[in-house]
Amino acid sequence: MDTIFALASAPGRAGVSVIRISGPGAFPALTRFGLTAPAPRAAALRLLRDGDEVLDQALLLAFAGPASFTGEDAVELHLHGSPAIVASTLRILGEVDGLRMAEPGEFTRRALENSKMDLAQVEGLADLIDSETEAQRRQAQRVFSGKLGEVVQGWRKDLIRAAALLEAVIDFADEEVPVDVRPEVTELLDRVSVSLEAQAKGAEVAERVRQGFEVAILGAPNAGKSTLLNFLAGREAAITSNVAGTTRDVIEVRMDLRGLPVTLLDTAGLRETEDEVEAIGIARARERAELSDLRIYLLEPGEISPRIELRPEDIVLRGKADESGDSAGISGVTGQGVDALIARLSTYFSDRTSLVATATRERHRLAILRALGDLSQAREMLANPVYTEDLIAEELRSAIRALDSLVGIVDVENLLDEIFSSFCIGK
Amino acid sequence: MKQSEFDVVVVGGGHAGCDAAHAAARAGARTALVTLKMEGIGVMSCNPAIGGLGKGHLVREIDALDGVMGRVADLAGIQFRLLNRRKGPAVQGPRAQADRAVYRAEMLREMTSCPGLQVLTGEVTDFIMQGDRVVGIVLADGSEVHARAVVLTTGTFLRGLIHIGDVSYSGGRMGDNAANKLGERMESFGLPLGRLKTGTPPRLNGKTINWDVLEDQPGDDEPVLFSFLSKGVNLRQVACGITHTNTRTHEIIRENLDRSAMYGGHIDGVGPRYCPSIEDKVVRFADKESHQVFLEPEGLGDDTVYPNGISTSLPEDVQHDYVRSMKGLEQVEILQPGYAIEYDYVDPRALDMRLSLRDVPGLYLAGQINGTTGYEEAAAQGLVAGLNAAKEALGEDPVIFSRTDSYIGVMIDDLTTRGVSEPYRMFTSRAEYRLSLRADNADQRLTPKGIEVGLVGDSRRAAFEAKMARIGAGRAILDNTTVTPKQLNTAGIRVGEDGKQRTLYQVLAFPETSVVDLVGLAPDLGDLDPETQEQLRRDALYATYIQRQQNDAQALQKDEARGIPQNFDYEHLDGLSNELKSKLLRIRPSNLAQAGRIEGMTPAALALILSRINRAQKEKSA
């Protein structure tokens, strides 16, 4: 039995995100985070690690089957909600042998199979199915529309062709088919692999597209960051005051920027400080800003150049224009320059959205990674005559199956169609 | 009016019928095989060959269950070739050229010597009904044969229509009448019927072929037979000849296309894409200037030659011209013209996994009548239908084959859930567990099942158990001997010094490693006979893949075990989309695994169905 996992709470920036893992591999999977399962049914607060790096402080719940919601061994990870953390955690779980992301409804199905679901609850399933179907339909539309649709169709075509060539030399060995299809198959699989790799990289950005972009506002203490944020958000989200160092840690405000979900991060002011607590806040601010998609640096009046190393896309502005009277500056008090900033942000992100135009879910990324693994195996075998076509075909089938959710199901009939239209088969 | 009593009556003495009747009798049913004429038993309507890729797997599986096709083909074989010899064992398919007359004679002997099996002749024209249940058959002379279950295997005979050029007439195949009455009777059941077509080439007089100028294709030096029990070939072995069509041949065909039955618009039925007529080849692959034609002798005592690759529905005079345009055939005489045949088939989605019609209790269908082509496909279905008809007649549990245990299971699942859009033929690519479903291990996969359901006789059982004991002993040595990379390198098996300890079984999975290479590391392996050594190597070769597939296979088996009642109420299942509902209603999956393969199915929808089944069961047991 496979072990499955999925994000159980709604994706996005919820307060807490819950990831569920169910199956025989649920407890062992925790070792990947440097953890062991806590006593069943007792919540434990633990650091989730990826190697040496701390991912998050998470609440951990373990349930030994059959006393769990699915009837199998199960684990719940309650994370601190940041999409980046959730994404990393899902990614890591996907890399654990024997674990895979659940299909929609699969937890329910397991619960039902192990008599963990009251038959009265069944009626609830109806809604679940409706909403799933709708979600899947929308998802499919998103994935297969536009540029990505073309890319995916290209994979499908190449994979079918490659598989058909291999199957042709297997199933029609006594017919007039080419004797050696390896060069063409190799070429096709190389091409698909390159494209998949590009997507695998891009897909991470795409995941963020779906969940929103992060914009960090940086600058010296009291450069006018919080005032600007408040103006942008149209509400008092961050505490602003004139005492330097008021904004400790990071404050987030989510907003809809001309249709794009954007989260603004207000960070602690950057300066040298003796105050230990404030130093931690500053460090966090830098760290967080480092991970953000875009940074706005506000220069305080009189400041000549930013106190950070600039990245090419960083936006540098003069803050507190209401005080300095700088006509090229920006002010959260008067709103001067805000429209121009919004225009700049939205252009930047729309450009990026169309640039990546890629698979929008971690599921797809995992599928792609799995397929890439199989394909690289197949490519290696193609180059070595000791590996026979049946084994290569098996790797290829496995790759195609992994990509089901993207390229659609590839069936033996698709392969036969390709074979019969390319070769004159028939005695 | 004469009356007789049987448990099972099988109608049709073709390939499906013979294995059906024999299986029913082996399973302990008093069985009658009713066919048009004695000489028709075991006739090969088309090509005088058994086996091939995918098909050879089926024959091995039939044999593993103690069926007749493999044994008879071995006795009749005049040329054996193992296809894909240089590819992996999983995709190797045994094939044999058969002596038609010997095949028929041996098949007839199997039928007449089988205890519990009686052969009757006559044309079946009707069924005896009891309510909506079939309880026997009526022959043309009015006599009745009663039975608890009937298996219908009438091949291409149901309202068969033969076409040669623009001439067409009713016929079951060349020289036989069509079964028109029975065809009408079938229609009256309201079953979903369709039309398919297939074709066959002209037969040539071998004495008029100039063999000297032709290449020949000999059989393998070491013939690989079908039956796990056969020890060697029975007949003298021969070679086939090879010739080619040429631009002149294609010209003749092209000029006369409008006179072909198919291109002249006389045929509605759909033909198989993998068996195109020569007209088709010339039209669809217009830039190809030549096609291979294999000249296959039809028997040792028979000069008839079957030219494989030029089936046709052109008029006789055109056949004459184009055949003579080929090298070596300049003076050839045609003994029987090629023709196409159109016939009724029953949409196999009307069947359950036993090959029993869902809406006509007591009636089973097998073979070409279900939309398949090929002797092997027919025989394999015959075995399943005959066995299950016997089980039903005797009041025993059905025997179901799974996609995870056999090509038989793959075929039956494909037919009953997906139906056919062209005549269905087996290919190895249809089997998703291809690496475990090999021709070489058909006995390991199926003979135990055959023993369990009472299909396998004592002598096969003894031979199988002895073989498994030898394999078991070899396997124990391989599993229990662990070696270091250093030991391996010393023994001449190149491996990186990775410090990993390996069992010899794992080592045997290395490509191009054989048991003989390991004898230095475990001398007892040298005592194993070569066949056992070879089988161990084949098993080891795929071990890692098979392990990988096991999760999948287990999940599938679990779902296959969860039957869905035939009258399941999808209509009132809230939460299923209308599209899904109508698909489910049409396909009526027999189990959860089949339901899961329906396009658009989600785990949640499956859960919903499952919950209903559970509830129904609970209510029943409450």
Ligand SMILES: Cc1cc2nc3c(=O)[nH]c(=O)nc-3n(C[C@H](O)[C@H](O)[C@H](O)COP(=O)(O)OP(=O)(O)OC[C@H]3O[C@@H](n4cnc5c(N)ncnc54)[C@H](O)[C@@H]3O)c2cc1C
């Ligand atoms: C012209 C032609 C071309 C073909 N070409 C190919 C090909 O290229 N490739 C391929 O794989 N296969 C081909 N086949 C198919 C192959 O011959 C069949 O698939 C196979 O023989 C089917 O086996 P079966 O047992 O279903 O039917 P058959 O072998 O046809 O046997 C049917 C039996 O039923 C008996 N019968 C019929 N009606 C009655 C009745 N009313 N009462 C009593 N007995 C009855 C007949 O006498 C016969 O013995 C071809 C067949 C034909 C006729």
